Amino acid sequence: MVRPMTIAEKILARAAGKEEVKPGEYLIAKIDLLMAHIAAARIVARFMGFPAKVRKVFDPEKVVVLEDHFVPAPTVFAANAQKMIREWAFKQNLKYFYDIKAGICHQILPEKGHVRPGMLIVGTDSHTTTYGAYNAAGTGIGDTDGTVAAALGELWFKVPETIRFVLDGKLPKYVMSKDIILKIAGDYKADVACYKSIEFVGKAAEDMSIASRATLSNFSMELGAKFAFTPPDNKIIDFLKGRTEKPVTSDDLVKPDEKAEIEKIYELDVSDLEPQVACPHTVDNVKPVSELKDVEIQQAFIGSCTNGRLEDLKIAAEILKGHKVHKKTRLLIIPASQEIYKAAIKEGIIETLIDSEAIICNPNCGPCFGAHMGMLAPKENCISASNRNFKGRMGSEDAGIYLASPAVVAASAITGVITDPRTL
Amino acid sequence: MDKVIKGKVWKFGDDIDTDLITPGKWLGSPELKDHVLETEDPDFPKQVQKGDVIVAGKNFGCGSSRETAPEALLQMGIVATFCESYARIYYRNSIGLGLPPLIVPGVSKEIEKGDEIEFSFETFKLKNLRTGKELQAERIPDFLLEILEGGGQEKILKKKLKQKLKELRAKKE
Structure with a gap:
């Protein structure tokens, strides 16, 4: 009998053409999709060194390329890299090349229907774990691995152990999935999931929207995760409806076997959770917002692959409505995709944000x-809904970055100090 | 890849992220090499020499998929890293580029900046030549050792593609 398997094990076994796999095993797996962004420039450069006749991607329908960093190009250097990628994408006849026109990779791939449950996806971006919210095994790689994946369509993998986070209870108002993942980072530290596959389960995870789940899967990378799956259910099917070439059905969902081997289980009741903030300069230096008194901020940022989705902009607009951004503070808002941008315009969200004196930028990775x-x-502080607060991550090494939910960022933009949105 | 490494140590702490190794604002600039790890140790970019090694704590290379991190270390002459643990993508990238990432429990307590070390790929033993203390590194699985011995993923891929080309030509004839 085949051993009971976790979601990660099932997907890797299928991709490696094996009946079963075990944690710790090394294997060669066929990849279903390669996503490349700015790092594609380095893949292109490596391709130049190959003999011309075999200088081809393994499948022009399975290599998705787009530009989201440095968009539009701020320097000649960036412009050149983008030109190089563009010309290569056309020469390779890539079926899906979005250039600078769509938005941030981890939002575009699911939006454009490239992500399906059960897929094994590698991307030249660490936050490729985001696809776990759509029941796909997504993981980040560098550009050397990206080159191998582009040329051969396969890569080596180590089968990860699986850990589970059981999220119980119901989130209070203005407390978001970002607060849950920050709480986990603070309590269990930034290497809790190093080399592991996470499965988020429990009522709070089930109740969450796809967008909230994407934040969990996305930020799991900061905990070291290789994959990060949220519940495989109908919400995924609903989200992907009309987006994928072939419809997704419940038969496509990959669920863990009941007796699958789970290395460790962590439990968290979110009912009394307070908004959380990761203080400089590590993602696990987390404090509840109530412990941060009078931390002045000069910049506030809502966007990125972590928190640039419609519900993030919506909650910001709800909090900012009727208020102005503090005179000593600036608020940058960057929708994660053109689709989200358009929806936010349609729903009046953008108007509210502009009325509050927020600055809206085109969909791209922005300051993250x-x-x-x-x-x-130097000496500036930023409260940011993004994913990293490393020293120098957003410019000067002498600046401080505080990570929080879009709700906390919006509230803090109004007061100019780090603020619990529930106290406004 | 040499079977034995002897080198001078640069020492770093826990959670050294890819932004500290290769800061975003210097990416793509020829000046990048002058800023590698400078916020952690300003001497490093100025004084690092070919054949030196890095010793660090846990979660080395956390953060971005930026391959510039192991690549810059390699370009600056680092021949191996000895850490308590690595972040996943950094580990893959380091293997892929042919820079051996050794996992050595206890290493951050037993070795200091400026120490000379000796390491053997036969025994996976790491010796501090100043104190004489020996530590056991985790053996790198043969599967990955082959990539390191082959000079990294790109070299191996090039060989595979050349083979493919030969096959294509043979078919034509």
Whole structure:
């Protein structure tokens, strides 16, 4: 009999053409999709070194390329890299090349129907774990692995152990999935899931929207996770409806076997959870918002692959309505995709945000990776709904980055100090 | 890849992230090499020499998929890293580029900056030549050792593609 398996094990076994796999096992697996963004430039450069006749991607329908960092290009260097990628994408006849026109990779892939339950997806971006919210095994790789994946369509993998986070209870108002994952980071530290596959289960995870779940799967990377799955249920099917070429049905969902081997189980009741903030300069330096008194902020940012979705903008608008951003503070808001941007315009969210004097930028990674728009000066603090607060991550090494939910960011933008949205 | 490594140690703490190794604002700049790990140790980019090694704590290389991190270390002459543990993507990238990432429990307590070490890929023993203390590294699985010995993923891929080309040509004839 085949051993009972977790979601990660089932997907890796299928992709490696095996009946069963065990944690710790090394294998070669066929990948279902490669996503490449700016790192594609380095894949292109490596391709140049290959003999011309075999300088081809393994399948032009399974390599999705887009630009989301440095968009639109702020320097000639970035413009050149983008030009190189563009020309390569056309030469390789890639079926799906979104250029700078769509938004952030981890929002675009599911939105455009490239992510299906059960897929094994690698991406040249660490936050590729986001696809776990759509029941796909997504994981980040570097550009050397990206080159191998692009050329051969297969890579080595180590089968990870699986750990579970049981999320019980009901989230209070203005407390978001970001607060849950920050709480986990603070309590169990940034390497709790190093090399592991996470399965989020429990009522609170089931009750969550796909967008909230995507935040969990996305931020799991900061805990070291290789994959991070949220519940495999109908919400995924509903989200992907009309987006995928072939409809997704409940038969496509990959569920863990009842007796699958779970290395460790962590339990958290979210009913009394307070908004959480990760203080400089590590993601696990987390404090409840009530412990942060009078921390002045000069910049506030809502966006990125972690928290740039419609519900994030909506909650920000709800909190900011009728208020102005504090005179000593600036608020940057970046919708994660053109689709989200358009929906936010339609729903009047953008108007509310502009009325509150927020600055809206085009869909892209923005200040999150510290080399494009919204960089910080020395001695400035930023409260950010993104995913990293490392020293120098958003510009000056002498700036402080505080990570929080979009609700906390919006409330703090109004007062100019880190603020619990429930106290406004 | 040499079977024995002897080198001078640069020492770092826990959770050294990819932004500390290769800061975002210097990416793509020829000046990047002058800023590698500078916020952690300003001497490092100035004084690092070919054949040196890095010793660090847990979760080395956490953060981004930025392959510039192991790549910059390799370019600066680092021949191996000895850490308590690594972040997943960094570990993959380091293997892929041919820079051996050794996992050595207890290493951050037993070795200091400036120490000389000796390491053998036969025994996976790491010796601090100053104190004489020996530590056992985790054996790198053969599967990954082959990639390191082959000079990294890109070299191996090139060989595979050349083989493919030969096959294509043979078919034509």
